[in-house]
Amino acid sequence: MTRGTLTKTLVMVILLVLVLVLPLIVRNIYWRHVFILIAIMILATSSMRAIYRTGEVSLGASGFLLIGGYSSALLAIKLGLSPWITMPLGGLFAAAVAAAVGYPFFRMKGIYFVISTLLLAFVFLYLAGFLGQFTGGWQGLQFFFLSLDPITIGPLTITFTTQTNIEYYYLTIIIVGLCLFVLYRMEHSRVGLVWDSIKEADNLAQSVGVNIMAQKIFIFVVACFFTGLAGALYAFHVHALSPASTPANIFHFFTSVFCLLYMVVGGVDSFFGPIIGATLLMLISELSRPLQSYRPLLYGAILILVVFFIPKGLIAMNEYLPAWYRKLRGRLRRKASSQGA
Amino acid sequence: MLTAISWQDIVQCIINGLCMGGTYILIGLGLTLILSIMSILQFAHGEVYMLGAFTVYFLCVLNGVPLYLAVFISMLTTAGIGLILERVLLRPLKGVFMSYVCATMGLSLILQTAVVLAFYKGTKQLPSLWPGSFEVGGMFFSKERIVAIIIALFLSLALYLFLKRTKYGLAMTASAENREGSLMQGINPNVMSALAVAIGSGLAAVGGALGGSIFNLDPYMGGLAFMKGITLIVIGGLGSLMGTVAAGLVLGICESVFALFFGSQMGIIIPLVIVIAFLIFRPKGLFGHD
Amino acid sequence: MLLEVNNLWVSYGGAEVLRGISCEVEEGTIVTLLGSNGAGKTTTLRAISGLKAPDSGEVWFEGKRIDGNPPQNIIKQGIGHVLEGRALFPYMTVLENLIVGGFLQKDREHVAKNLKDIFNHFPILKERQQQPARTLSGGEQQMLTIARALMGNPKLLLLDEPSLGLSPMMVREIGKIVQEIHQRGVSVLLVEQNARLALGLAKQCYVLETGKIALCGATKDLLNSDEVRKAYLGL
Numbered sequence: 039m040t041r042g043t044l045t046k047t048l049v050m051v052i053l054l055v056l057v058l059v060l061p062l063i064v065r066n067i068y069w070r071h072v073f074i075l076i077a078i079m080i081l082a083t084s085s086m087r088a089i090y091r092t093g094e095v096s097l098g099a100s101g102f103l104l105i106g107g108y109s110s111a112l113l114a115i116k117l118g119l120s121p122w123i124t125m126p127l128g129g130l131f132a133a134a135v136a137a138a139v140g141y142p143f144f145r146m147k148g149i150y151f152v153i154s155t156l157l158l159a160f161v162f163l164y165l166a167g168f169l170g171q172f173t174g175g176w177q178g179l180q181f182f183f184l185s186l187d188p189i190t191i192g193p194l195t196i197t198f199t200t201q202t203n204i205e206y207y208y209l210t211i212i213i214v215g216l217c218l219f220v221l222y223r224m225e226h227s228r229v230g231l232v233w234d235s236i237k238e239a240d241n242l243a244q245s246v247g248v249n250i251m252a253q254k255i256f257i258f259v260v261a262c263f264f265t266g267l268a269g270a271l272y273a274f275h276v277h278a279l280s281p282a283s284t285p286a287n288i289f290h291f292f293t294s295v296f297c298l299l300y301m302v303v304g305g306v307d308s309f310f311g312p313i314i315g316a317t318l319l320m321l322i323s324e325l326s327r328p329l330q331s332y333r334p335l336l337y338g339a340i341l342i343l344v345v346f347f348i349p350k351g352l353i354a355m356n357e358y359l360p361a362w363y364r365k366l367r368g369r370l371r372r373k374a375s376s377q378g379a
Numbered sequence: 380m381l382t383a384i385s386w387q388d389i390v391q392c393i394i395n396g397l398c399m400g401g402t403y404i405l406i407g408l409g410l411t412l413i414l415s416i417m418s419i420l421q422f423a424h425g426e427v428y429m430l431g432a433f434t435v436y437f438l439c440v441l442n443g444v445p446l447y448l449a450v451f452i453s454m455l456t457t458a459g460i461g462l463i464l465e466r467v468l469l470r471p472l473k474g475v476f477m478s479y480v481c482a483t484m485g486l487s488l489i490l491q492t493a494v495v496l497a498f499y500k501g502t503k504q505l506p507s508l509w510p511g512s513f514e515v516g517g518m519f520f521s522k523e524r525i526v527a528i529i530i531a532l533f534l535s536l537a538l539y540l541f542l543k544r545t546k547y548g549l550a551m552t553a554s555a556e557n558r559e560g561s562l563m564q565g566i567n568p569n570v571m572s573a574l575a576v577a578i579g580s581g582l583a584a585v586g587g588a589l590g591g592s593i594f595n596l597d598p599y600m601g602g603l604a605f606m607k608g609i610t611l612i613v614i615g616g617l618g619s620l621m622g623t624v625a626a627g628l629v630l631g632i633c634e635s636v637f638a639l640f641f642g643s644q645m646g647i648i649i650p651l652v653i654v655i656a657f658l659i660f661r662p663k664g665l666f667g668h669d
Numbered sequence: 670m671l672l673e674v675n676n677l678w679v680s681y682g683g684a685e686v687l688r689g690i691s692c693e694v695e696e697g698t699i700v701t702l703l704g705s706n707g708a709g710k711t712t713t714l715r716a717i718s719g720l721k722a723p724d725s726g727e728v729w730f731e732g733k734r735i736d737g738n739p740p741q742n743i744i745k746q747g748i749g750h751v752l753e754g755r756a757l758f759p760y761m762t763v764l765e766n767l768i769v770g771g772f773l774q775k776d777r778e779h780v781a782k783n784l785k786d787i788f789n790h791f792p793i794l795k796e797r798q799q800q801p802a803r804t805l806s807g808g809e810q811q812m813l814t815i816a817r818a819l820m821g822n823p824k825l826l827l828l829d830e831p832s833l834g835l836s837p838m839m840v841r842e843i844g845k846i847v848q849e850i851h852q853r854g855v856s857v858l859l860v861e862q863n864a865r866l867a868l869g870l871a872k873q874c875y876v877l878e879t880g881k882i883a884l885c886g887a888t889k890d891l892l893n894s895d896e897v898r899k900a901y902l903g904l
Contacts, residue, residue: 095480142659148476149420153609154658160606161651168644283599291602295484302481335492341485342468345478543765546772553758553769559720560756564821565744565773 132266400631431584616667
């Protein structure tokens with residue numbers, strides 16, 4: 039193994055260990071809740087990135103989160119199914135919607151795709167409020183009584199209560215981890231294939247026998263499945279869903295914008311970009327709770343600054359820093375020489 | 380719900396619809412101008428609309444400037460802000476898709492929060508354009524809504540004349556129809572972009588003022604306004620001024636009619652679904668060409 | 670020398686299209702640039718009018734260096750460019766197209782005079798002035814795009830394949846128009862695949878082959894050499 043790979047693997051192992059022991063270090067239930075949310079957003083953002091790598095930007099994340107969240111909750115409440123079953127079903131619902139709209143959406147040119155996903159998210163938000171009989175209407179849905187059924191592994195019985203969220207934390211980490219693994223594998227196979235073929239002309243890729251459209255739709259469906267799953271994870275964590283059009287609601291389209299932000303800040307070219315971006319920004323936002331009302335403004339400013347100065351994201355800092363340093367040195371040198379002369 | 384809907388109701392409904400349509404048109408025109416000439420979708424355009432409305436609020440309600448004067452001033456200052464926006468944000472980034480999408484979304488967050496912080500959340504109201512109503516044949520018409528319709532149509536006409544009869548207007552139309560051809564006539568694309576954003580922003584400001592006066596103001600009104608703008612340009616067709624105006628009036632009336640018969644929620648969802656349908660099946664819209 | 674191109678290198682993406690070409694246009698002459706498809710003729714014109722910035726080399730117009738400037742500034746110097754594929758404003762009327770052609774003219778009367786002039790020379794355009802440009806026939810569109818460029822009173826007109834897609838009769842018309850333009854004192858750099866048409870008009874000739882000037886000289890001399898005629902000009 040080269041030294042580079044060794045360091046990388048070491049870093050990953052350390053982070054993995056950190057993630058696993060976190061709830062034991064962090065005693066505060068609120069902060070564990072924050073980390074659970076971060077994990078959920080990492081999943082949503084990574085999914086958005088997978089779609090981005092097919093050449094389109096999707097702002098539908100909030101809509102698919104909603105589909106996953108609501109369907110898993112409603113199936114459990116109305117049909118009495120166990121949340122263990124309804125959570126993946128929530129993901130499947132989201133995937134089904136993605137499959138339905140995939141073909142017509144991907145036929146559209148760039149900006150139209152973005153608009154369509156945005157509108158789709160809006161439509162679902164309104165439907166959630168409008169279909170009151172099913173969805174609890176505009177007040178939203180609360181189901182504090184409903185939790186995941188306890189599971190038994192060998193001699194160990196794990197119960198999920200709203201009192202402590204350690205178990206839920208581990209559940210979330212495991213699920214998100216698995217999904218990220220799948221996304222990672224896809225990244226290096228299909229997604230990479232699609233991305234590279236976009237660099238060449240689409241025609242070229244088709245002549246090689248790769249059905250680009252089908253690949254894109256497949257990736258889109260999988261990404262939306264994960265987003266729906268993330269929504270289901272959210273639902274059974276918070277036990278309350280709402281179709282309100284306020285920015286605080288995760289199903290408001292701001293969330294899609296935030297995912298975009300995390301993706302761009304972290305670095306859109308790297309698989310780990312969304313992870314870095316989401317973790318960093320959400321932590322900053324939590325740590326600056328007193329400045330809560332300034333948060334969107336800060337986020338907006340960060341987006342603009344990132345896009346101007348570090349468009350490749352934080353992960354490319356190792357490229358930017360030496361480049362800036364060189365520029366600065368060059369400028370100082372020129373100044374010195376012009377003064378000396 | 381279907382009980383006792385009188386002629387009065389229907390006519391009010393249509394007037395209402397035309398009036399809302401008018402505000403939508405004022406947003407949509409700017410959006411389609413910017414899209415035709417710069418090939419970018421200005422995601423913060425709804426916030427520009429909102430900013431125009433709040434500028435009027437600041438001038439008129441907080442500082443006693445007469446309403447119509449305040450609207451006029453707001454139109455100019457918002458156009459100015461549009462110029463700055465174009466120069467600082469849009470021009471450098473318009474080549475890269477991801478960059479301008481992120482930057483305009485970031486701007487929209489900034490503007491919303493800035494207004495919330497400056498004026499505190501909660502809905503507000505601008506004074507009426509023309510209080511009272513007048514009676515024709517037993518039916519009452521709200522004066523202010525009629526005024527709003529007139530203003531919207533007047534500005535649309537003004538834009539039309541500008542684009543058809545003035546040198547710079549024709550140059551803008553030309554830039555939208557064939558960019559390279561226009562460059563070869565010595566037309567400066569940056570000037571065209573600046574004009575497009577400035578005019579679009581000015582129109583949006585008036586739209587915001589009308590909306591704020593007839594309905595109400597809140598810092599988050601931009602998001603919905605943006606959606607309406609998108610609805611217009613998709614249905615009316617890209618690059619078509621007339622399409623935007625027609626789509627605006629039709630949309631306004633449809634929403635109003637749906638709201639009357641089926642409740643206001645349907646009035647919002649149905650157009651969105653129609654837009655998605657258009658995007659899928661007829662992306663050129665009804666009159667679009669570019 | 671009205672126009673001087675020195676050692677121009679232009680590439681698109683990674684691919685080199687022009688590899689150090691040099692040519693010149695003397696004031697008051699018609700010069701033609703011949704070559705087959707993909708030789709780089711259109712790229713040369715685009716580099717001159719500023720639509721494509723060259724990687725290296727120089728373009729001089731009236732003793733001033735113009736390469737690297739944005740197109741609107743270059744056009745202002747007095748260059749007109751009739752683009753490949755015409756680039757008309759399809760939904761605008763013939764009249765509106767012409768008016769936009771006169772965009773840079775300061776004087777409204779000037780524009781009106783030019784318009785009258787154009788209509789005298791191109792009666793068909795006068796007839797169809799209220800029609801949208803896209804409804805015109807191929808030949809009429811070509812006339813319109815040349816007329817539009819003339820509205821700017823250029824000193825040098827860059828013409829990109831005006832004969833493309835036109836009937837032989839229309840091609841002769843275009844030839845006549847180019848000669849008339851020349852007689853009014855406008856210099857012309859004509860890019861063509863139709864060697865016969867071009868050589869009938871031009872005094873100087875350059876032949877471009879895969880990004881390099883393969884041949885250059887006075888048309889007379891080139892036509893007199895059988896070898897050159899057969900190998901390069903296909904005549």
